Amino acid sequence: MNPDQALLQRFAGAPLVIDSNPLATALDTRLVSLDRVAGVARLTFNPGPQFVQGRGVVQGGIVSTMLDFAAAYAALATLPEGQTAATATITVNFQGAVRAGEVTVTGTVERAGKRLIFVRAQIHGQNPGESGRILAAATSVMTVLPDGPPAG
Secondary structure: OOOHHHHHHOOOOOOEEEEHHHHHHHOOOOOOOOEEEOEEEEEEEEOOOHHHHHHHHEOOHHHHHHHHHHHHHHHHHHHHOEEEEEEEEEEEOOOOOOOOEEEEEEEEOHHHOOEEEEEEEEEEEOOOEOOOOOEEEEEEEEEEEEEOOOOO
């Protein structure tokens, strides 16, 4: 079973440390809410100094990674046992600086089909003066795959 799917099954409503992926662990990631019916996943990250550039801004590749994690967890939440998903495409738009500290990212399934899941993810500002403002957003297409080892 996909380790991230197994982690989603363990989620009981209280924040859960994401320990199913080494990069998620390095980013101090937690799953804080999950709505399987609506396909919404909310995660928090607390990227350490190795992920922060000058002036306390989180590096853009890490911002993209956080958006991808949220999109993937939202998609995975909607799938039945025996299926998993992988990112086919992701488009990221940076609209403001994501500062170091706790970052909340929300992934939302827009449309789910048998083979593709369309997802959006957003990071909203949490510092004074930017509360609620979108700092980064992504749209993603996830490919639905059978769970288990890759063929071939």
